[in-house]
Amino acid sequence: LGHDPLPRRRLLRARDQPRLARGGASARRRGAGHRRGGQPGAPGGDAPVVRGDRPGEAEGLRPAAPAVPGRVAGVVNVEIPSGPLLVLVSGGGDSVALLDLALRSDAQVSALHVNYGLREGADADEAFVRSLCAQHAVPLHIERVVLPAGGNLQDQAREARYALAEQLAEGLYATGHTASDQAETVLYRLAVSPGSRALQGMPARRGRLVRPLLGVTREEVRAYLRERDLRRREDPSNADRRFARARVRHDL
Numbered sequence: 001l002g003h004d005p006l007p008r009r010r011l012l013r014a015r016d017q018p019r020l021a022r023g024g025a026s027a028r029r030r031g032a033g034h035r036r037g038g039q040p041g042a043p044g045g046d047a048p049v050v051r052g053d054r055p056g057e058a059e060g061l062r063p064a065a066p067a068v069p070g071r072v073a074g075v076v077n078v079e080i081p082s083g084p085l086l087v088l089v090s091g092g093g094d095s096v097a098l099l100d101l102a103l104r105s106d107a108q109v110s111a112l113h114v115n116y117g118l119r120e121g122a123d124a125d126e127a128f129v130r131s132l133c134a135q136h137a138v139p140l141h142i143e144r145v146v147l148p149a150g151g152n153l154q155d156q157a158r159e160a161r162y163a164l165a166e167q168l169a170e171g172l173y174a175t176g177h178t179a180s181d182q183a184e185t186v187l188y189r190l191a192v193s194p195g196s197r198a199l200q201g202m203p204a205r206r207g208r209l210v211r212p213l214l215g216v217t218r219e220e221v222r223a224y225l226r227e228r229d230l231r232r233r234e235d236p237s238n239a240d241r242r243f244a245r246a247r248v249r250h251d252l
Contacts, residue, residue, distance in 0.1 A: 078212045080105035084171035086141075087111050088161060089132070091125040091233035094176030096132070097221045098213055100230055102174065103136055110139040112168060114161050116147055125233050141168050162209065169208060177202055177211045180218035 078101060085107040089095045102109045113129040115122050126142060133140040143164050147156045165173040182201045189197065204214050213221065225232060 078216060080107050080174075080212055081172055081210060082106045084108045084110070084169070086165055086169040086171075086173040088165060088173060088175050089113050089129050090176075090235065091128045091132075092176070092235050093225055093232040094178055094181075094213060094218070094221055096230055096232045097224050097228075098174060098176040099132070099136075099138070100224075100228060101212070103138070108171075110141070110170075112141045112143065112161075112165055112173070114157070114164060115142065115144045116157055116160075117144065118147070118153065118157075121233070125235075128231075128233050166208065172208050172210050174210045174212055176213055176221075178213045178216050178218050178221055182214055 080102050082105070085102055087095070087099045087102050087109060089099050089111045090113065099109070099111060111129070111133050113126060115126045117123075130140065130142070132138075141164075145157075145160050145164075147153060147160065186199060186201050190199075202211060202214065204211050224230075
């Protein structure tokens with residue numbers, strides 16, 4: 001409309017915005033504190049170096065960071081707190097992966113398995129966890145709990161499990177909730193009681209309870225199990241649509 005079209009490289013930059021510096025193959029420093037030819041933040045140093053755009057990359061756009069920092073070839077990299085850590089181990093894939101990650105960290109690891117006796121394979125799950133912890137010399141607490149009749153069994157089981165962890169843990173205690181569980185929790189809460197609380201999901205830490213795998217999806221955990229050749233138990237209740245969370249997982 002009477003003006004020459006802007007060059008392609010200026011389409012995403014305001015006219016008064018300075019052009020980004022172009023860096024060569026060796027220009028890999030990051031942040032204002034890094035200077036050429038001196039210590040970070042040294043007086044009189046050159047201006048910080050900002051890499052130029054790669055071929056085909058529009059100015060102002062950068063590729064998204066990976067969902068899990070440091071993830072390589074399906075192996076997840078998560079932060080495990082140091083010090084005494086009680087890992088809640090059901091025998092399922094998420095808790096087995098969490099136990100393995102904790103054992104590879106600096107944490108002083110122990111484990112808790114709760115047997116509710118609610119299904120046929122409960123004793124086999126307990127035997128699996130006993131064998132797993134014995135294999136790695138992990139101190140293990142086995143607790144058998146009878147839940148009251150009526151009410152929400154999954155909620156009652158969770159509250160009983162956390163109460164036991166509070167009693168037994170010397171420091172923090174950890175569960176294997178993943179980003180996939182987080183999404184299911186938000187959807188479930190929105191369906192049951194829409195509101196701002198539903199969108200908050202599960203915190204990464206609440207009191208002494210920590211959830212190190214919240215930044216990792218269930219698929220990434222499965223890839224980690226394959227990478228590490230780790231065995232796990234399958235809980236059939238995860239596919240039982242009589243439970244609301246199972247319906248959310250498989251039908252939404």
